[in-house]
Amino acid sequence: MSEIKSSQEALIPPVSRREFIATVGVGVASATVLTTGVMEAEPAAETLAHEPTEGSAHHVPISLWVNGTQYEIGVEPRWTLATVLRRELGMTGTKIVCDRGECGACTVIRNDQLIYSCMTLAVDCDRSRIETIEGVALKEKLHPLQQAFIDNDALQCGYCTPGMVMALKHLLDHQPRPALDDVKEACAGNLCRCGTYPNVFKAALEAAQKMR
Amino acid sequence: MPKKVKTTVEFEGRVSEILVDIPDIETPLWGNDAELDIVGHPIPRVDGDKRVTGAAKYTSDILLPHMLYGRILRSAHPHAVVKSVNSSEAEKLPGVKAVISAFNTDPIRWHGSSSLFDKTARLVGDEVAAVAAVDEETAADALELIKVDYETLPFVTDMEEAMKDTAPKLWPNGNVVGGKPSIYERGSVSKGFAEADLVIEETFRTQTELHTCLETHGSVAFWEGDKLTVWDSTQAVFNVRDALAAALNIPSNHVRVIKQYMGGGFGSKLELGKYTVIAALLARRTNRPVRLMLTREEDQMNTGNRPATLQHVKVGVKKDGTLTAIELKSVNANGAYLGGAGCGAPYREMYLCANVRTEEYAVYVNTGRSRPARAPGHVQGTFGLESMMDVVSRKIGMDPLEFRKKNYATVNQAQTNPKPYSAKLLDQLYEAGAKKIDWWNRDKSRNSGDFHSRKRGVGMASQIWGGGGGPPAYALVKINRDGSVNVLSGTQDLGTGTKTIISQIAAEELGIALADVAVDLGDTETCPFSGSSGGSTTAASVGPAVRTAAADARLQLFEYAALELKVKPEELSSRRGKIFVKSDPQKSLPFKEAARKAGNNMIIGKGFRGPNPDGYSLNTFGAHFAEVEVDMETGRVTVLRHVAAHHSGRPFNPLTMTSQIEGGVIQSMGYALSEQRVIDPASGIPLNMNMENYKPMTALDVPTIEPILLTQVDEHCNTLGGKGIGEPPRIPAAAAIANAVADAIGIRIRELPITPDKVLAALKSSVPSHKV
Structure with missing residues (x-):
């Protein structure tokens, strides 16, 4: 700082x-x-x-x-x-979907806090x-969470994915051993219209395990 | 020259006969015993890395030098004459570069007798004017400075009101589309009702569903002289190209439409949108690129919907469970412009019944226009039909599943000359699903909730859909001198995994690694024609074309390998990166080495989709079983488990196919329990044009979803043995949930969505009965 x-x-x-x-x-x-x-x-x-x-x-x-x-x-x-x-x-990479803080597609991390960037001046x-989806990969290598998203097919159209990844990366940064309910809670503010939530849960739990 | 033959193709229930070529190169069916290395395996998406890093460029992400931002001014009234548009104040605002409306542009015909900027607005949200400005904020400011003088007209937003003689008319010929209902009849329903032991009548209603694609509809338009390039969030680049060229009165080869990544379509992005033409007009007027992405509110308001329905159903049945007659009279809310609405197909096709009649009205109302929505018609109709089948089976004291098996259809009765289904394993799906949900012991579930405050129940429903695909669809496969491969096809990947499936098919047919294949889709200039991505037809239409193109390229490469191996090309085969002699596999040459031999002698394989088989009806089937819990104090319904059993022939990629099924169930849960467009009847203004109040499912609403895939190849459908899966899982889910709710509380909710207020009202006014 x-x-x-x-x-x-x-x-x-x-x-x-x-x-x-x-x-x-x-x-x-x-x-x-x-x-x-x-x-x-x-x-x-x-x-x-x-x-x-x-x-x-x-x-x-x-x-x-x-x-x-x-x-x-x-x-x-x-x-x-x-x-x-x-x-x-x-x-x-950061997406604007609802433009009023309902869907989480614009989620970024500001000073270690998760925020909706569409609701932040x-x-x-x-x-x-500020940390955005473009900064999650470590140098050229995907973050374990990103790899787990790919491996578990935790994305369909992919438009909610950047926000999902940011929300769950923030979770894993602070809670290395999340339970399923923690994962659900962490992305409760991220809407996915393709309905790919079950695979998102799997990806987050798998990434948590691999990062230990 | 290929021989021209006639073949039958189906797209979202519409059947047509077209002329088609038979491919010169034969690619024999990949049967159940085919040894496949890549196709049929759970392969992660080939473009997953782009989607998880933010690198994927969607239309909304296109940034061009000196690009302007477009916005549309929309009617504030559900029915009004636009008398004048005064934009002088808006034009004075710094940063505003153009304002267009009906009063300063040439009319462009739209929706038959309407136009791009119609001087009569027929819904809240109709396009009145548009601006281009240096940023979105300035464009929004400009909209507020445009003064529109409206003369308001009487309006009607309720479809049943709209059918009355006294209702305000949207169009000179009245509010019923075509002036009369669409009628289908086979046998005689009056005869069927006379033969019945029991005749039952029920009325069901479904709400207006909004597609709610995360990426709103929109385009980026850019002119170089008389050549227009458009990025569009579309399911159909060629549809958009041809319609856009016609709208602007320029040749198709002056228009290039590109769609790389898109954030959801679900049927609402199958045609040219007004926003695309407006972006092109603004770009031409300002001589700068223009990006026009709709706001969330606009997208919810006026880019399509699954139309509301009213379904009067009358069924005749014998005591032994034989259906003697099915009659449907339906009313469907078409919206203000012709959009297509009807829900009768499942009634006509799903069950064995000699006497069936459907009478369907599509009605103009002063609201957003209906568009295809993931299994259009079938989702609404299956809720009505499968609720009704539950009612009927309970009334005659038969198990709902046994009743459905009793009326099992093996031919497509809706066809003039009924053809057998190419592969119908619904009976196996029933067994597998029933076993998984423990159907035969479901009384245990019913009694497991806290009896006074929470009740549990189990319900099921069946599904039929097309998804066989067909011609025309084309692909090119190019082999580069380093052995890497490009596949080109003018189809689209909506997020369904098309690009991955195409990569798999090309790699399998060429006998090389997936990593050596790059697929480019969604570009009218570089890719050969393929149709729109809808109707669950993409994989089964484009896939065989890709396979043929790969086979063509492979055979060309074999000529170089044959020289090297001193054999005839027809003696060769390829697998896992090697070209080898079939009779002596040790004699081989790496694929890449053969490509190097070919050098810059460009190998271009061409493939196209051959005809569909004569004599079969190509369909997909599924059965869903849901277990729910109903909170008797709050009326809230929670889905505890949802078993979704499907068969679409060979699953090309079980990983992405499972995602389609889970996603279809989750969307349907929203349809069953919470999603609905709300319009204020007094003002005609839609009230919940956002995501919070439209209420799609969130991560916290999702139950355990248990997909079951039957993997048996459909030997008749095409050379790959597989069909589509995009829409099937959306079809039976809501009905299964509704039937589970009736099972739990002993009262049937006949109207979607099953919100707590409806459950509480029903609990207050009805006496529970197991015969619901």
């Missing part, structure tokens, strides 16, 4: 689009330095694959630490974290550490 703060102090208020692009580049570079091998920085070119939204006059600068990479970004106060992740940062996440 101290790393984020020290970089945050250097943040400059409202940025033009051109300056913003430059700032993101710097942010990524500094993240690489700060994390020394623990977290991998994304290449700057990828970060900038999507141009930031034009025409918004009221951008507020915030600093997000997403999956180990720092992003300094201007956001409108009304933008949700889900929208910023998907549209501004191009991390589309991005400005409220300033200086937060």
